[in-house]
Every structure is written in structure tokens, then in C-alpha cells.
Amino acid sequence: MKRLYKSRTDRKIAGVCGGIGEYLNIDPTIIRIIWVISAMLGGIGLLTYIIVALIMPEERF
Numbered sequence: 001m002k003r004l005y006k007s008r009t010d011r012k013i014a015g016v017c018g019g020i021g022e023y024l025n026i027d028p029t030i031i032r033i034i035w036v037i038s039a040m041l042g043g044i045g046l047l048t049y050i051i052v053a054l055i056m057p058e059e060r061f
Helices: 016-024 028-040 044-055
Strands: none
Touching: 016 028, 016 044, 028 044
8 A cells, every 4th residue: 555755865845745746656846846836826835735744744764
């Protein structure tokens, strides 16, 4: 079973986009672009990123 974790290796700020990219098997850059666009179109992306960064657990080694 796949688990969703913040990435330790592919992180720019908190590792949220890297973790989501690994979970969905897509490039994390696409996730980052979507997040920036949603932040610019009303600000919900920034609030969501902060909430996810606080809730999502760190990747274990």
C-alpha cells in the first residue's frame, strides 16, 4: 500500500510537492506549477500548502 509522505530528497520548501509527485508518479514540477497558479487565482493554494505541510508526515528511511 502506497503512503503519502513529504519528500526528503525532492524538496524546495517543505517537500509537499515532491511527496505528492512521488505518490502520483508524476514530475513534482507539474504539482508546483499547479500550486503556484492556484495561489495566484485567489490565494487558496498558499493556505492549502501551509495546511498540508503541517499535516503530512515526513518520509521515513
